[in-house]
Structures are given as structure tokens and as C-alpha cells.
Amino acid sequence: MESTNTFEKQHLLSVQDLHTSFFTDSGEVHAVNGVSFNLDEGEILGIVGESGSGKSVTAYSIMQILASTGKVVGGKILYKGDDLTKWNESKLDKFRGKCVSIIFQDPMTSLNPVFTIGNQLIEAITLHTDKRGAEAKARAIELLSLVGINEPERRLKQYPHEHSGGMRQRVMIAMALACEPDILIADEPTTALDVTIQAQILELIQSLQKKLGMAVILVTHDLGVIAEMCDNIIVMYGGRICERGTASEIFYNPKHEYTKGLLRSIPNVKDMKQRLVPISGTPINILNLPKGCPFCARCENCMKICLQEPPLEIDINENHKASCWMNIKAAFEGGCV
Amino acid sequence: MSTPLIDVRNLKQYFPVKTGLFKTEFLKAVDDVSFSINEGETLGLVGESGCGKTTVGRSILRLYEPTAGEVLYDGVPVTAKNIGRMRQNMQMVFQDPYSSLDPRMTVEDIIGEPLDVHKLYENRAERREKILTLMDYVGLNAEHATRYAHEFSGGQRQRIGIARALAVNPKFIVCDEPVSALDVSIQAQVINMFEDLQVKLGVAYLFIAHDLLVVHHISQRIAVMYLGKIVEMGKADDVNYTSIHPYTQSLMSAVPIPDPDYTRQRHRIVLQGDVPSPLHMPTGCPFRTRCRYACEQCAQEMPPLTDRGGGHMVACWVK
Ligand SMILES: Nc1ncnc2c1ncn2[C@@H]1O[C@H](COP(=O)(O)OP(=O)(O)OP(=O)(O)O)[C@@H](O)[C@H]1O
Numbered sequence: 242m243e244s245t246n247t248f249e250k251q252h253l254l255s256v257q258d259l260h261t262s263f264f265t266d267s268g269e270v271h272a273v274n275g276v277s278f279n280l281d282e283g284e285i286l287g288i289v290g291e292s293g294s295g296k297s298v299t300a301y302s303i304m305q306i307l308a309s310t311g312k313v314v315g316g317k318i319l320y321k322g323d324d325l326t327k328w329n330e331s332k333l334d335k336f337r338g339k340c341v342s343i344i345f346q347d348p349m350t351s352l353n354p355v356f357t358i359g360n361q362l363i364e365a366i367t368l369h370t371d372k373r374g375a376e377a378k379a380r381a382i383e384l385l386s387l388v389g390i391n392e393p394e395r396r397l398k399q400y401p402h403e404h405s406g407g408m409r410q411r412v413m414i415a416m417a418l419a420c421e422p423d424i425l426i427a428d429e430p431t432t433a434l435d436v437t438i439q440a441q442i443l444e445l446i447q448s449l450q451k452k453l454g455m456a457v458i459l460v461t462h463d464l465g466v467i468a469e470m471c472d473n474i475i476v477m478y479g480g481r482i483c484e485r486g487t488a489s490e491i492f493y494n495p496k497h498e499y500t501k502g503l504l505r506s507i508p509n510v511k512d513m514k515q516r517l518v519p520i521s522g523t524p525i526n527i528l529n530l531p532k533g534c535p536f537c538a539r540c541e542n543c544m545k546i547c548l549q550e551p552p553l554e555i556d557i558n559e560n561h562k563a564s565c566w567m568n569i570k571a572a573f574e575g576g577c578v
Numbered sequence: 579m580s581t582p583l584i585d586v587r588n589l590k591q592y593f594p595v596k597t598g599l600f601k602t603e604f605l606k607a608v609d610d611v612s613f614s615i616n617e618g619e620t621l622g623l624v625g626e627s628g629c630g631k632t633t634v635g636r637s638i639l640r641l642y643e644p645t646a647g648e649v650l651y652d653g654v655p656v657t658a659k660n661i662g663r664m665r666q667n668m669q670m671v672f673q674d675p676y677s678s679l680d681p682r683m684t685v686e687d688i689i690g691e692p693l694d695v696h697k698l699y700e701n702r703a704e705r706r707e708k709i710l711t712l713m714d715y716v717g718l719n720a721e722h723a724t725r726y727a728h729e730f731s732g733g734q735r736q737r738i739g740i741a742r743a744l745a746v747n748p749k750f751i752v753c754d755e756p757v758s759a760l761d762v763s764i765q766a767q768v769i770n771m772f773e774d775l776q777v778k779l780g781v782a783y784l785f786i787a788h789d790l791l792v793v794h795h796i797s798q799r800i801a802v803m804y805l806g807k808i809v810e811m812g813k814a815d816d817v818n819y820t821s822i823h824p825y826t827q828s829l830m831s832a833v834p835i836p837d838p839d840y841t842r843q844r845h846r847i848v849l850q851g852d853v854p855s856p857l858h859m860p861t862g863c864p865f866r867t868r869c870r871y872a873c874e875q876c877a878q879e880m881p882p883l884t885d886r887g888g889g890h891m892v893a894c895w896v897k
Pocket residue numbers: 263265270271272290291292293294295296297298299308310311462527
């Protein structure tokens with residue numbers, strides 16, 4: 242979770258100054274602009290932020306499954322110390338199968354409607370493990386029961402449309418677990434689901450994470466889900482990390498104007514009738530990123546320097562870092578820089 | 579007691595569904611639902627996907643011909659005959675600000691259309707003035723008037739949709755997931771606008787949303803639906819903090835709360851299983867297939883909604 246330092250211990254995953262762009266007709270889209278973070282075994286890391294802030298693109302960069310127009314244009318992604326942006330396709334295939342898996346928001350887009358659940362699950366197992374035939378089928382049944390699907394043998398013969406949204410998401414999780422990954426990336430895994438089903442899926446991810454000891458990267462725009470699930474949180478805006486820290490630091494001691502605004506714009510659970518304070522303005526146009534802080538156009542406390550230079554990330558305390566000039570100004574005024 | 583603005587009585591909305599070559603069954607999307615909304619009040623409507631929330635809204639506005647039951651507006655029954663005139667009082671705002679507006683129309687034309695339909699102006703100047711007033715209500719600039727819908731952001735389009743709904747000066751608006759498609763930071767702008775309009779114009783809302791925190795925030799009262807029926811209804815705080823129905827209890831306990839200390843120590847009642855298909859409704863209480871308190875009586879008869887004090891209505895045999 243700490244920013245990168247090459248002398249530190251080796252992390253399971255270390256993303257260092259990642260820049261990812263899309264090359265479109267209207268120009269280069271700088272979707273991710275210098276994102277760095279580490280992930281360790283057994284950690285649940287939450288990534289939250291505005292729509293279009295680069296959460297999914299960060300996740301897809303790690304998986305190396307960007308659209309054909311997309312490219313990692315800078316930085317490193319170290320998996321157990323080895324930079325995977327330099328790997329060839331066959332090495333990446335193995336990595337995607339054995340080390341890291343992803344589940345998406347809409348399970349229907351990732352499940353093939355013309356094949357049975359069994360076909361697809363068993364294919365994933367034979368692709369990523371050395372289990373074959375009856376053994377692969379047994380594993381499929383085991384995985385379905387692991388994710389809480391009853392009558393797994395009967396379910397294997399069914400097609401995706403015969404399952405509810407919650408059940409399809411369970412099947413997706415079962416497929417993602419087929420290879421026993423070290424890292425599970427969940428991109429808005431419950432956004433399409435009802436609250437009660439969401440609770441089931443989140444509980445499932447939590448219990449599997451404990452049981453299997455995987456690390457989880459949970460991407461969501463739902464602050465409630467983040468609060469419930471994550472040890473550490475990254476807040477993104479405009480392709481950058483604006484703040485990172487433990488859940489209690491981010492929720493109770495936010496130090497970036499966007500995070501503060503986000504928390505004020507949702508109902509206050511301690512006083513439900515309290516008026517919301519919206520963040521003014523509209524989300525940024527990523528084709529036309531400001532030179533300085535990406536949040537400057539919407540920030541009430543924007544200063545001259547914010548327009549000119551992207552804020553440096555500084556330590557708020559040992560569990561918390563933020564990139565906002567206000568903190569640097571406060572530190573100067575307090576005489577501790 | 580004074581007449582409620584909206585009085586829904588035993589509303590039923592069944593849809594015919596072909597289940598075989600010669601077989602048609604009825605899907606009971608809304609099954610005997612009654613509630614009322616007072617002038618200037620917000621009633622929140624929540625429940626799982628497919629439980630019938632949108633159908634309730636559409637039936638009130640007679641976008642469907644109800645199978646049974648009636649809706650009274652200010653004491654007057656809404657009928658197929660008078661609905662044209664009634665639409666001046668009752669409007670709807672939809673979830674998707676992208677598909678509900680014609681991208682080739684200017685903002686002025688979109689908001690002006692209902693004014694034209696109901697002939698609500700004397701001359702062009704008055705039409706224009708009304709449009710600008712409406713735009714001002716919802717926080718759109720006058721210079722936006724001649725721009726096209728597709729040039730606007732999601733939050734702005736939702737404002738255009740709301741200005742259009744307000745054009746006829748309605749006393750009641752069905753808001754069907756009006757902020758779900760918007761970014762969190764933009765949702766607050768639109769929610770505040772709904773609240774301000776209520777204070778300023780005295781409109782009543784039926785506010786449908788799946789974000790229970792938002793519903794609690796904006797509503798004075800909340801109704802909880804399950805498989806076409808209202809299972810609990812009452813003051814927002816009562817339904818949230820002291821819910822009685824087992825379904826509401828598990829629903830409320832499942833809402834992710836953006837407060838790590840609180841959320842990690844509370845007890846979540848995780849429901850097993852999925853919602854049954856509305857085509858194969860269980861007998862008796864619709865929730866009994868997932869209810870941990872279900873007893874024999876629950877399988878036999880649907881429990882009636884009864885007042886547990888202060889208008890807190892619950893439909894359950896056990897609780
Ligand atoms: N294939 C693509 N071509 C061009 N631009 C893209 C492509 N995919 C993503 N982008 C752009 O990259 C930026 C980051 O997108 P990303 O999907 O990571 O956002 P996000 O944070 O996941 O948002 P959301 O919460 O809406 O899922 C956006 O501005 C998006 O428009």
C-alpha cells in the first residue's frame with residue numbers, strides 16, 4: 242500500500258508510476274497518469290473514484306487486457322518483482338490463468354450464452370490447471386459449492402440465462418477461482434445486483450479471501466462497499482491517485498478536497514436529514530486534462546499553484562498519504578517542512 | 579382527515595405471459611397495493627429488482643390500464659378518460675437521462691413540448707419566459723436553451739427531464755431511479771434540487787430508488803415492496819431503524835454503510851436464496867421461502883398490513 246521504494250521488501254504486486262493511454266481519433270486519452278501502489282498477500286485493497294477516473298483501466302493494465310487502442314506508455318507493473326509489461330503473450334497467458342483473475346460488473350457479458358455453465362467452468366479449469374476429464378468436473382462441482390450454489394451437479398448442465406444475476410456472479414467468481422489465483426481483481430462486482438444479493442457476494446468474497454489467502458483489488462464507486470470490505474483504500478480522480486490510506490484514515494480524516502467533497506455529497510448516516518453538499522461543476526474531460534491538479538476546476542480551495550503543477554504526494558501519517566497542495570501549504574505554515 | 583393528494587386503493591397490475599403454446603399465465607407485478615401520499619410529501623418506494631416499483635409508478639399515471647383497484651387524485655378517480663387532463667397534475671421522471679430525451683431536440687423544445695400539448699401560454703414571449711423560468715428552477719443557464727440534449731452531461735440531462743416534467747406545474751411526480759445513472763458527486767446536486775423544488779412549489783414525490791440511504795435521506799415515509807406487495811410502510815426512520823418485517827430487517831442490515839467503524843461491528847442478516855419468480859408466487863406470504871420465522875400459517879394466507887403504532891404498517895403473521 243505504501244508508495245514504492247525499491248529497498249523495501251518485495252511485494253506481491255507493485256505498480257510503479259503507471260501511465261496508460263488510448264490512441265483515438267480525437268487524440269491520446271491519458272486514462273491513467275502516474276499511478277503507484279503495492280499489494281501484499283491477503284490484503285483487500287479498495288479503489289474508489291469518479292466515473293472515468295481510471296479505475297478499470299488500472300485494473301485492465303495489470304491484467305494486460307486493454308482494448309487494442311490502449312497501451313501502457315510508462316511505468317512498471319511488478320509481479321513478485323518481475324515487470325510484466327515486458328512479458329510476451331504466452332507468459333502473460335499463464336500469468337492471467339494462474340496468478341491473477343478478474344471478475345466484471347456484468348456477468349452476462351463474460352459468460353457465453355450458448356454454452357452451459359459446466360462447459361465454461363470446466364474449460365477454465367482445463368485451461369488453467371492440469372486437471373482433466375472427471376477430475377476437472379469434480380473440481381467444477383467443488384468450486385460451485387464453494388461459491389454457495391446448491392445442487393451444483395444440476396447447475397453444470399444449465400445455461401447462463403437460467404440463472405439469476407446473483408447466481409451468474411457466483412459462477413463468474415467460481416471461474417475466476419478455477420486457477421487459485423494469488424490476486425483477485427473485482428471490478429464493480431456487485432453494482433448490477435440487489436442489496437441483499439450484494440451482501441451475499443461481498444460476504445462470499447470476504448470468506449474466500451480468508452480461506453484461500455488471496456489478495457483482492459476491489460474496484461467500486463460505492464463508498465459503503467469500500468467501508469465494509471477494504472483494509473486500504475485508494476481514491477482516484479482524473480487518472481491519478483489523490484489520496485490513499487487505511488479505511489479509517491480515508492473516512493474519518495480525509496485530506497484531499499475531492500475525497501472530502503465525495504464524503505459530504507452522500508447522506509450522513511449519523512444525521513440522515515442533513516442537507517447534502519454537492520461537488521460543483523461536472524466531471525473532467527479526460528481529453529483535456531488540466532496541467533496541475535486534476536480536481537482544480539471543481540475545487541473550492543483551488544490556489545494558483547494548483548493550476549500550474551500537479552500536487553506532490555506527501556505523508557499525512559504512517560497510514561495515510563494525500564496529493565493536495567493544501568496539505569503542503571499547511572505543513573509550511575505549521576513549520577514542519 | 580384531509581384528502582390525500584394521491585390515494586392508491588387495492589391496485590393490481592397483472593401482465594399476461596405466454597408460458598406454453600396454448601397457455602397464458604398472469605404475472606402479478608403489482609398485487610393489491612394501497613397507499614397514499616399527501617401534498618408536498620415524499621414517499622420512498624424500495625425493494626428488490628422486479629418487485630413491481632416501476633409498475634406501481636406507471637399504473638398510477640395510467641401508462642398501463644390497471645387490472646383492478648383505483649387511483650384517486652385529490653379525491654377524484656383517475657380514469658382512461660380524464661388521464662389527459664390529469665397529466666397536468668401528475669408527471670414522471672425516468673432513470674436514464676440518455677435515452678429518455680430526444681437528442682435532436684433543443685432544450686427549449688424539450689421543455690416547451692408539454693406547454694404546447696396543454697396549451698399553457700398565450701404567445702411566444704410567454705412560452706419563452708416559462709421555459710426560462712423552468713430552466714432557472716433546475717439550475718440550467720438561459721444560454722443552454724438553444725443547445726441540443728446530446729451536448730449535455732448526465733446530470734444536466736436529468737435536470738432537463740425534470741424541467742420538462744415541471745412544465746405543466748404538476749403537484750405530483752413519480753421519480754423512477756432519477757439519480758441512479760449519475761455519478762455520486764452529481765447525485766447530490768439533483769437530490770438537493772428535488773428537495774428545493776418541493777419547498778418552493780409544494781410538489782409531492784413517489785421516489786423510487788435502490789440506494790436505500792438516498793431514499794431514507796429524501797423521504798418522509800418509505801414503503802417496502804416484495805414480489806408485488808407492500809410488506810412494510812411507515813416513517814422513514816421507523817422503517818430504517820426499527821423495521822419489523824423480516825424482509826425489511828435483512829434489507830436494511832445489508833445496506834453497505836459508508837462508515838467503517840459502524841459497518842464492521844453491526845450484524846448483517848444475510849438472506850439465503852433468490853427471489854422466487856413472480857410467475858410462481860408462493861402461497862400465503864410471498865417472503866416465506868426465504869424467511870427464517872416462517873410458520874404454517876405463513877404458507878396458507880397472506881398476512882394483512884396492520885398498524886403497529888403511529889402509522890407503521892407491517893404485513894407479517896409472526897413479527
Ligand atoms: N477503449 C477506450 N478508448 C478510449 N478511451 C477509453 C477506453 N477505455 C477507457 N477509456 C477512457 O479512459 C478513462 C478511464 O476509464 P475507466 O474505465 O478506467 O474509468 P473508471 O474509473 O473505471 O470509471 P467507471 O466508474 O465509470 O467504471 C475514461 O475517460 C474513459 O473514457
